[in-house]
Amino acid sequence: MFDLIIRDANLPDGRKGMDIAVSGGLIAAVEKNIEAPAGEEIMATNRLVSPPFIDPHFHMDATLSLGLPRMNVSGTLLEGIALWGELRPIVTKEELVERALRYCDLAVSQGLLFIRSHVDTSDPRLVTAEALLEVKERVKPYIDLQLVAFPQDGYYRATDGVASLNRALDMGVDIVGGIPHFERTMDEGRLSVEALCRIAADRGLPVDMHCDETDDPHSRHIETLAAETVRFGLQGRVAGSHLTSMHSMDNYYVSKLIPLMAEARINVIPNPLINIMLQGRHDTYPKRRGMTRVRELMDAGLNVSFGHDCVMDPWYSMGSGDMLEVGHMAIHVAQMAGVEDKKKIFEALTVNSAKTLGLEGYGLDKGSKADLVILQAADPLEALRLKPVRLAVIKGGKVIAHTAPRITTISIDGRPQAIDIGLDYIPRA
Structure with missing residues (x-):
């Protein structure tokens, strides 16, 4: 007898009408017509069942702080950094914990069960680290x-920046970050990349670096990050986030850069919502949108995943915790509207992000952890188009959130009385 069986599910790989059996918090079988009893059964009825969504790049210490202590009037990256610099010295641990927990509630409702958050270490009080370590537990x-x-203010640029980052790692923060393009000079940026990769190698930790989040085509710290990754033997353990300068780089230089990144097995994390909102601010027209070269990086075999980055904070006044919204925007700005393109975008929100985070037991294979999301859509393409209701969110084989399907009732003679937008509007041959 199984603990749970989800029946008649469509899977992201195209299989349809599958049953998923769960026992002891793990997926015990993925087959058609499983003939066995279960403590609970859920009818998916030809809807998509996916592993949970993953956000590999977020700032949970700043989330839901919109308007504190004031609004970002210009909407720029630099004013957002300055605004956060005003809030950070007066924020309390209790406030940080409360906001982060509220965001985690929202995340669960969206089927988002894995998050990598950056923790600002520039304030020597490190209340941000204290708060998010508590939230993590x-x-x-x-x-x-x-x-x-x-x-956030620069490893070398911030007062006590070096000591504060090391103290945060000593407290239990488990990934080394950086922001080389925000150091005072290009050379100090290069030196910070070297120093931070050395720390990661010495401590046996991964690296996730804000890298070249700028329109400046001469900001080339990703080159240094790739080289230092190889030098310190960190291949596969390093992520370069944003990489927006690649949008503006010379094509010949990029033809050298991407193979170097592939050699280092850099994980690439664009943030479509934020990148296109904040980049190109000094342009008139034509106006650059600033997102990195997603298609070219994927074609070169690099692992590309997408981050939400911000939700209602000094940098971004929007956001919903919905990773499908992120993927929806990526389709548009990366101009990846083909069927296979969309499948790759969906993978960037799920399996690619799992690789970035180094997750074990993630997926829909027998023996994987029974972490699942049932969506009111038939397949990944429909999910990306509709950003549908998460009908059930399952963690370790137990339903931890559920939402009623979105059904619209209409009163028009001769037309259907109820419309399930996730199933009734799929084009059929």
Whole structure:
């Protein structure tokens, strides 16, 4: 007898009418017509069942702080950094914990059960690290939260930036971050990349670096990051986030850069919502949108995953915790509207992000952890188009959130009285 069986499910790989059996918190079988009893059964009825969504790049210490202490009037990256610099010295641990927990509630409702958050270490008080380490433990039963020691004001540029980052790592923050393009000079940026990769190698930790989040085509710290990754033997353990300068780089230089990144097995994390909102601010027309070269990086075999980055904070006044919204925007700005393109975008929100985070037991194979999301859509393409209701969110084989399907009732003679937008509007041959 199984603990749970989800029946008649469509899977992201195209299989349809599959049953998923769960026992002891693990997937015990994925087959058609499983003839066995179960403590609970859920009818998916030809809807998509996916592993949970993953956000590999977020700032949970700043989330839901929109308007504190004031609004970002210009909407620029630099004013957002300055605004956060005003809030950070007066923020309390209690406030940080409360906001982060509220965001985690939202994340669960969206089927987002794995998050990597950057933790600003520029304030020597390190209340941000204290707060998010507490949150990490409190949400552990339902969200896997990874934390990055992130020197927002610069590893060398910030007062006590070096000491504060090392203290955060000593406290238990488990990933080394950086922001080389925000150091005072290009050379100090290069030196910070070298120093931070050395720390990661010495401590046996991964690296996740804000890298070249700028329109400047001469900001080339990703080149240094790839080289230092190889030098310190960190291949596959390093992520370069944003990489927006690649949008503006010379094509010949990029033809050298991408193979170097592939050699280092860099994980690439664009953030479509934020990148196109904040980049190109000094342009008139034509106006650059600033997202990195997603298609070219994928074609070169690099692991590309997408981050939400911000939700209602000094940098971004929008956001919903919905990774499908992120993928929806990526389709548009990367101009990846083909069927296979969309499948790759969906994978960037799920399996690619799992690789970035180094997750074990993630997926829909027998023996994987029974972490699942049932969506009111038939397949990944429909999910990306509709950003549908998460009908059920399952962690370790137990339903931890559920939402009623979105059904519209209409009163028009001769037309259907109820419309399930996730199933009734799929084009059929």
